[in-house]
Amino acid sequence: MNAMLIDSTRCVGCRACQIACKSWNELPSEKTQFFAGKGYQNPKDLSATTWTLITYNETKRRGRFDWVFGKRQCMHCLLPACATACPVTALKKTPEGPVVYDSSICLGCRYCQLACPFDVPRFEWDKVFTKITKCTMCADRVAEGMEPACCKACPTDAIVFGERSKLLAEAHARIDANPLNYVHHVFGEKEMGGTCVLHLSDVPHQELGHAGGLSEEPASAYSRPAMASIPFVLTGLGIGLGAVSWVVNRRQQLAAQQKEIERLHEIAEQAEGKEPGGTNS
């Protein structure tokens, strides 16, 4: 399965990947504003027209103030929350690696946005014929045997493309070869069941704008208990409700019959009681 390894220690923050992404995917530029906290980062966040973003993080590295760059984009999870969430399989994990989107069946419910633990899918809020958008790992390029546009553009090989197992081994080899220069954690190796985008960094990954506190279980593990109980609940209700209504209605029927019998008895008794009385008088 294809994957990407992104090593932030090699990133110089040139943003060639951001531009290459826009060029290949024919995404328009967006009007941006200065905002507090992130220095030269531009734009502020991923958007419907910005599928990858270099984050500019002012942080302390080896005792001195420094800039560290992170790369935000779709993580292409092995078991994606978005694909679990999507009611119509508009978002799908392909065996080649990319998580792809098919707008022709999408309902626009935005459940993928709610479910994604990495806050990746974006929605075209200003359009009527609107779509969900996100990084496709250049599935079209990959299908033609090319690497994604951002990998191609990166001048320092901070982004490399290849087989996931090999890249994972490479990531660990880099940490082992230079243990003082890396955080000993490959972000994406286990997060949410593992992803096809792997990150290396020399500061904690959360400082680069990556989600923290993620489980190692895929998202589907959270909804599975409820989803798996459906047939049991359906069958249980089917049997239970039918049985209860049978018992209740039968009891009511018997009660009604009992009442009817008592009424008849009463009439009979009255008639009996009356008859002798009648003859006597």
Next chain:
Amino acid sequence: MTDFFKRTSSGLLVLYALAAFGLLLIVYRFVMGLGAVTNLSDSYPWGLWIGVDVLAGIALASGGFVVAGTVHLFGANKYHSLTRTAITTAFLGYLIFIFGLIVDLGRPWNLWRALFNWNHTSPMFEVAWCVMLYTSVLLMEFLPPVFERFKLTALHEKWKTMVPWAIVFILGIFTFAMTDSLIWTVVVVFVLLFWELVFRAGLSPRSIQMPLLMIIAGVMFSTMHQSSLGTLFTLAPHKLHPLWYSPMLPVLFLLSAVMVAPAMVIFESIVAERSLGHRAHMNVLSSLGRAMPWLLGIYLVVKVGDLLARGAVSDALSISWQSFSWWGEVLLGVVLPFTLFLSQDLVQKRVGLLTAAALVVLGLVWNRVNVAVVGMIDLEGDVYFPYWAEIFITLGLISLGILGYRLASLHLPLHEEETAATH
């Protein structure tokens, strides 16, 4: 036109105005896109509409299955006078909700795709199917007063024979869609066919007027639908505040929907008595009121027990907007009405019943808004608050629902005093 204004009460005029303005804004939404009428964003993809129109709307329509089930399956015939109004409310509620959903969906023209593109793992897939199929069941349940009103006896007879088969078919296909398992489908279809045979063979006495299989299907679909709305949020453990995030969400959603059903019936009956002049059956409503402490109590025990079990008590005791909103939902919406409904005195009186029931309804809406909106808000980032147009579209939809109910109430034999005693 002046005649129209003279004849129409001011309250009704407000409803017409709100509905018209809401519809106008909806037209604007389809011309300009969602961004023009909402404050929704990529950080807050779901907002007021999901909280109020969808989650609360569906929960408040629970009267349909709770009352129908209690009367027809559990034999509580004393509540019979409430079934038709409850079913009508549920049916109209679902129609309005589907309309609201179309407004909220980004690509509503693809709604039918859910029929053919199946994702068995998706809670939203379950929701979509429940909406479609339970609305069909509600339509079936809603039809008898229409047949009576227009004297369509032949159709009514056909309805009685056809409905059970339709039910077996849709529950069968629902089971298959949810499980992707032929075995489960056969099991569910077998169970339903078994009961239908039992009913038809006369082994179990049944009401000829009301196909029991339809009532059973209503309860089954509602159980799935109410709980699936909770399941939706189980996929968001990293976003929903720990005060609300729980693997028990589906159960809590179902319990609170059942709990709000009698409250909604009480609320609606007393309000309709004042505005539409249909005499409320006070003894029936009082006895509903006496059931309320049980329902509220069970919900409260499960809700608090779940909070304790998850170790989220410290979140409830911390000072934040979220904990404030949680206490509001629990104290005003559950604890206060619980104590009010316990008072024998109060349950006998219209004002008391109305107040306590209104609190339960308010608490339910508050809970759903907490799950969909308040619990999602990340105070360190941008904060979502609904745009005025979002609020007015919601108000417009609610007004449409009330006007629809009024229309049905005026023109269909929904109320006991007007219907024949045979039902």
